[in-house]
Amino acid sequence: MQLHQFRHSAFCEKVRLVLAAKGLDYTVVEVTPGLGQLELFRLSGQRQVPVLVDGSEVIADSTAIALHLERHHPLPALLPADPAERAQVLLLEDWADTALAGGCRLALLQAAGADPVLRTALLPDATPAPLRQLVSGLPSGVMGGMGEAIGEVFGPQHRRQLQGNLEQLAQLTAARPHLVGDKLSLADLAVVAQLSLLRFPASSGAPLAGRGVSGIADNPVLEPLFNWRDQVLAQLAPG
Numbered sequence: 001m002q003l004h005q006f007r008h009s010a011f012c013e014k015v016r017l018v019l020a021a022k023g024l025d026y027t028v029v030e031v032t033p034g035l036g037q038l039e040l041f042r043l044s045g046q047r048q049v050p051v052l053v054d055g056s057e058v059i060a061d062s063t064a065i066a067l068h069l070e071r072h073h074p075l076p077a078l079l080p081a082d083p084a085e086r087a088q089v090l091l092l093e094d095w096a097d098t099a100l101a102g103g104c105r106l107a108l109l110q111a112a113g114a115d116p117v118l119r120t121a122l123l124p125d126a127t128p129a130p131l132r133q134l135v136s137g138l139p140s141g142v143m144g145g146m147g148e149a150i151g152e153v154f155g156p157q158h159r160r161q162l163q164g165n166l167e168q169l170a171q172l173t174a175a176r177p178h179l180v181g182d183k184l185s186l187a188d189l190a191v192v193a194q195l196s197l198l199r200f201p202a203s204s205g206a207p208l209a210g211r212g213v214s215g216i217a218d219n220p221v222l223e224p225l226f227n228w229r230d231q232v233l234a235q236l237a238p239g
């Protein structure tokens with residue numbers, strides 16, 4: 001199998017976690033934003049990552065990929081057999097992919113506007129050195145403008161909503177190791193993947209690992225949530 005991805009996309013992380021949970025081998029194709037997405041369009045009929053190529057099948061969208069893998073590699077199951085639990089998992093996954101994903105993405109963009117290390121590290125590996133330097137050295141006035149533009153879309157009330165949701169997740173995960181039922185499910189993986197944008201896990205490598213959105217990544221109230229996230233990731237690490 002081949003996974004076409006952006007390394008730091010949370011939706012691609014979600015698919016990598018599903019592949020890891022099922023112990024499946026695959027190779028990664030790092031897509032270059034812009035030009036690489038034209039090739040992706042030729043391959044899949046749309047321009048977003050992740051895309052999984054499994055033999056003659058080409059599947060776009062992290063949820064469609066997860067369901068494809070669940071069908072072809074049912075063990076360990078990431079969707080519970082019990083219909084009510086299954087419905088809970090699918091609802092939580094959808095919430096993580098939409099409301100939580102939107103909040104995390106905007107919070108990260110805002111943080112990257114103020115942090116040159118963060119915004120340079122998030123550039124694709126294939127970014128030419130001169131462009132990398134340009135992005136890192138952008139004067140604070142320009143980046144401040146970007147921060148303000150994002151601030152209009154992601155205002156204080158959105159930030160409060162994200163913070164509140166994260167505190168609720170912290171409560172849920174303090175009470176039990178899995179969000180639904182007593183086994184790891186797609187709901188856990190979808191949430192864990194989005195949390196990577198708020199505080200980058202060790203697998204993101206230096207200088208991103210441990211960095212993230214200030215006020216969230218370093219908030220003591222949310223420490224148990226990031227610890228839970230790290231435990232889920234440790235469980236899936238090879239070896």
Ligand SMILES: N[C@@H](CCC(=O)N[C@@H](CS)C(=O)NCC(=O)O)C(=O)O
Nearest residue numbers: 009010011047048049050061062063
């Ligand atoms: N619903 C999709 C969302 C995928 C998505 O938003 N991908 C982003 C990267 S995180 C992307 O490819 N953006 C590039 C673009 O839209 O041109 C999924 O679950 O896979």
